[in-house]
Amino acid sequence: xxxxxxxxIVEDDREIATLVSRFLRNNDFRVRAVPNGxxxxxxxxxxxxxxxxLDLMLPGEDGLSLCRRLRNDGAIPIIMLTAKAEEIxxxxxxxxxxxxxxxKPFNPRELLARIRAVLRRAGGVPAPEVGESSxxxxxxxxxxxxxxxxxxxxxxxxxxxxxxxxxxxAFCERPRRVLSRDQLLDLTQGRAAAPFERSIxxxxxxxxxxxxxxxxxxxxxxxxxxxxxxxxxxIQVAPAMQAAPEQPALPASGSR
Amino acid sequence: xxxxxxxxIVEDDREIATLVSRFLRNNDFRVRAVPNGxxxxxxxxxxxxxxxxLDLMLPGEDGLSLCRRLRNDGAIPIIMLTAKAEEIxxxxxxxxxxxxxxxKPFNPRELLARIRAVLRRAGGVPAPEVGESSxxxxxxxxxxxxxxxxxxxxxxxxxxxxxxxxxxxAFCERPRRVLSRDQLLDLTQGRAAAPFERSIxxxxxxxxxxxxxxxxxxxxxxxxxxxxxxxxxxIQVAPAMQAAPEQPALPASGSR
DNA sequence: CCGGATTTGTTTCCAAATGTTTCCATCGCC
DNA sequence: GGCGATGGAAACATTTGGAAACAAATCCGG
Numbered sequence: 415x416x417x418x419x420x421x422x423i424v425e426d427d428r429e430i431a432t433l434v435s436r437f438l439r440n441n442d443f444r445v446r447a448v449p450n451g452x453x454x455x456x457x458x459x460x461x462x463x464x465x466x467x468l469d470l471m472l473p474g475e476d477g478l479s480l481c482r483r484l485r486n487d488g489a490i491p492i493i494m495l496t497a498k499a500e501e502i503x504x505x506x507x508x509x510x511x512x513x514x515x516x517x518k519p520f521n522p523r524e525l526l527a528r529i530r531a532v533l534r535r536a537g538g539v540p541a542p543e544v545g546e547s548s549x550x551x552x553x554x555x556x557x558x559x560x561x562x563x564x565x566x567x568x569x570x571x572x573x574x575x576x577x578x579x580x581x582x583x584a585f586c587e588r589p590r591r592v593l594s595r596d597q598l599l600d601l602t603q604g605r606a607a608a609p610f611e612r613s614i615x616x617x618x619x620x621x622x623x624x625x626x627x628x629x630x631x632x633x634x635x636x637x638x639x640x641x642x643x644x645x646x647x648x649i650q651v652a653p654a655m656q657a658a659p660e661q662p663a664l665p666a667s668g669s670r
Numbered sequence: 671x672x673x674x675x676x677x678x679i680v681e682d683d684r685e686i687a688t689l690v691s692r693f694l695r696n697n698d699f700r701v702r703a704v705p706n707g708x709x710x711x712x713x714x715x716x717x718x719x720x721x722x723x724l725d726l727m728l729p730g731e732d733g734l735s736l737c738r739r740l741r742n743d744g745a746i747p748i749i750m751l752t753a754k755a756e757e758i759x760x761x762x763x764x765x766x767x768x769x770x771x772x773x774k775p776f777n778p779r780e781l782l783a784r785i786r787a788v789l790r791r792a793g794g795v796p797a798p799e800v801g802e803s804s805x806x807x808x809x810x811x812x813x814x815x816x817x818x819x820x821x822x823x824x825x826x827x828x829x830x831x832x833x834x835x836x837x838x839x840a841f842c843e844r845p846r847r848v849l850s851r852d853q854l855l856d857l858t859q860g861r862a863a864a865p866f867e868r869s870i871x872x873x874x875x876x877x878x879x880x881x882x883x884x885x886x887x888x889x890x891x892x893x894x895x896x897x898x899x900x901x902x903x904x905i906q907v908a909p910a911m912q913a914a915p916e917q918p919a920l921p922a923s924g925s926r
Numbered sequence: 927c928c929g930g931a932t933t934t935g936t937t938t939c940c941a942a943a944t945g946t947t948t949c950c951a952t953c954g955c956c
Numbered sequence: 957g958g959c960g961a962t963g964g965a966a967a968c969a970t971t972t973g974g975a976a977a978c979a980a981a982t983c984c985g986g
Contacts, residue, residue, distance in 0.1 A: 514770075514787070517780075524773075531770075548846075560846060560902045562892050575943055576895040612963085613945050619964060629964095639953075639962070831933055868973085869935050875974060876934095886974095895943070895972065 419464040419533055420604060423447040424454045424480065425495065426473055430518075434467070437522040438529070451475035459588070462601050463490060465533060467525070468512070470496045481512055491532045495520070550586050553634065553647035555625070557586065572624055577602070581617050585635065585645035594642035618643055675720040675789055679703040680710045680736070681751065682729055686774075690723070693778040694785070707731035719746060721789060723781070724768070726752045737768055738860070747788045751776070806842050809890060809903035811881070813842065828880055833858070837873050841891065841901035850898035874899055 421443050425431040431447040438445045446461070448454050451474055457463070466484065470477040481492055494515035513532045516525055548560035554567030562579050564572045574582065584601035585593070595614040596607045607614075618637075622629040636644045677699050681687045687703040694701045702717070704710050707730050713719075722740065726733035737748055750771040769788045772781055804816035810823030818835050820828045830838065840857040841849070851870040852863045863870075874893075878885040892900045 513791075560904075561889055562902075576893070577944060610946090612947080615963065616945075616965085622964095637963070833934060866937090867935090868937085871973065872935070872975090878974095893973070 418442055418444050418604065420444045420446070420462060420600075421465050421467060421529065422454065422457055422463040423467045424449075424451070424472065424477070425467070425469040426450060426471075427469070434522060434525065438526065441526055443529075449473075451480045454480065459591075460597060462604065465491045465493065465529060467493050467495065467529070470494055493525070493528055493532060549652040551650040551652045552586065552589070555647075556652065557582065559583065566625075574621075574624065577617055578621050578624070581614070581621060585643075586649055589645045589647065589649050592638045592641050592644045596642075598642065614643075674698060674700050675785075676700045676702070676718065677721050677723060677785065678710065678713055678719040679723045680705075680707070680728065680733070681723070681725040682706060682727075683725075690778060690781065694782065697782055699785070705729075707736050710736065721747045721749065721785060723749050723751065723785070726750055747791075749781070749784055749788060805907070807906045808842065808845070811903075813838065815839065822881075830877075830880065833873055834877050834880070837870070837877060841899075842905055845901045845903065845905050848894045848897045848900050852898075854898065870899075 421438055423431055423434060423445060425434070425447065426449045428449075431449070435445045435447045446457055446463075448457050450472055454466075468477050468481060468484075472480070477494060481494065484490060484492060492512045492514075494512040495518055496515060497518050514528050516528060548558055550557045550559065556565045557563075558565075562574075562576075564574050564579070564582070566572050580602040581598065584598055587601070593601075595611070598614050599605060599607045599611070618635055619629075622632055622635060625634055626632050634645065634647060636646055638644055677694055679687055679690060679701060681690070681703065682705045684705075687705070691701045691703050702713055702719075704713050706728055710722075724733050724737060724740075728736070733750060737750065740746060740748060748768045750768040751774055752771060753774050769791070770784050772784060804814055806813045806815065812821045813819075814821075818830075818832075820830050820835070820838070822828050836858040837854065840854055843857075849857075851867070854870050855861060855863045855867070874891055875885075878888055878891060881890055882888045890902055892902055894900055
């Protein structure tokens with residue numbers, strides 16, 4: 415995928431943070447740097463990241479704790495930075511689950527190399543995470559992430575194109591929040607919006623055509639004027655998909 | 671993996687070799703050190719090792735070549751040692767498949783830490799650590815890696831050509847992830863894709879013809895537009911192959 | 927080592943999917 | 957009501973992947 419990997423750096427030392435950020439940017443990564451765990455949470459809510467570089471020593475919640483938390487809810491790769499070589503043992507002993515680590519002071523090239531290695535190992539894009547339970551439900555609809563299929567409240571299959579489904583997934587991962595076109599584009603395609611880009615609008619429109627009872631009066635995807643869009647229903651994570659009684663996909667109601 | 675891990679060191683510098691060996695032994699590993707690739711092959715024939723520490727620069731066959739060979743016949747974890755930092759890029763660029771690497775001169779503690787990390791990663795993860803059991807199962811299908819045979823949910827043999835089977839195996843080892851054509855080509859043939867290469871597409875198509883209920887609406891192999899493909903089903907590693915009632919291979923349903 | 931069968935890769939064509947542009951209705955504000 | 961900004965919709969252009977046909981490579985039995 416053409417998408418540039420997005421790195422999140424959690425590091426309170428301003429100097430290191432800027433240095434590393436700049437270096438990584440020069441090497442074709444998109445970078446966001448935050449100084450502590452709380453900011454990290456905010457950043458994670460807003461965007462999708464491919465890898466986190468995490469300082470061990472942080473003000474507030476410390477790196478180890480953050481690492482453990484991250485591990486719990488997702489498989490996002492982590493590289494730890496530690497100040498002293500002796501701490502390595504501690505880290506490993508605790509099995510906190512980072513994918514790699516680096517001892518300060520380190521050579522940026524080394525970090526770059528390890529980031530590339532971890533990303534490669536992770537198998538490329540952590541794309542629309544197909545977590546454990548691949549089945550989501552909202553407002554009567556069901557969405558199977560593994561097979562990328564959508565079923566309406568009547569249980570009929572509704573055919574979505576790939577981009578439509580990606581967008582719906584992005585919405586599902588951040589429901590009931592206003593998402594700017596820019597965020598949505600980042601979430602679905604990992605790129606920033608060009609000045610007059612309208613593709614998200616078009617996609618929302620097509621989704622509405624297929625999903626809304628009355629596309630003029632959307633119930634699922636709300637337009638937030640000059641803000642973006644918001645996905646209103648509440649999302650449930652369903653346990654597992656029983657072999658669905660094979661039903662022919664609706665021909666996506668006379669679109670085009 | 672309750673037994674003490676067994677490490678094989680391939681390193682021609684006698685001094686380093688003994689130093690490292692002693693250090694690792696002091697830290698609860700069993701260690702065997704050999705000076706070159708030939709000896710390595712002998713050692714591998716004799717014993718079972720959990721991890722190989724491989725020097726890049728070796729007399730005779732060099733580390734990269736050895737690494738590639740090792741990767742071909744097994745999943746044994748490898749840590750590379752390189753003399754210069756600049757070589758890292760080369761290593762990574764070549765995608766030779768080491769699990770980690772270390773730049774000389776290194777601190778033995780560092781090596782120890784990385785060995786532990788790699789072992790943990792390799793052993794702990796419920797990953798498709800398909801080492802022993804050669805029988806995989808997914809969505810009702812069964813795939814015997816040892817004899818390279820595939821059986822459909824009805825228990826009938828489905829004949830796959832070699833390339834098709836390789837591709838299926840690659841998918842099975844990385845299920846539910848978006849794999850680019852390039853990655854797939856690398857995984858199946860160890861080569862990079864040429865600019866307009868379409869061979870993976872064709873292969874996917876042929877696999878679908880043989881495996882999907884309705885190739886137009888794939889349930890197993892999803893197309894991720896401008897991203898690659900994703901293998902949807904969950905993989906189980908089956909215990910052992912009961913002597914399957916030998917059945918003639920289906921003639922792969924009138925294809926071609 | 928030969929000739930045919932099979933497998934694998936390449937090319938081409940085509941339909942579907944996606945993005946872009948443009949026009950227009952609507953909204954909010956004055 | 958008028959006006960600029962904003963988003964919806966339709967038309968259009970471009971990109972992408974599936975399928976078929978073809979060509980090259982490999983296998984296999986003699």
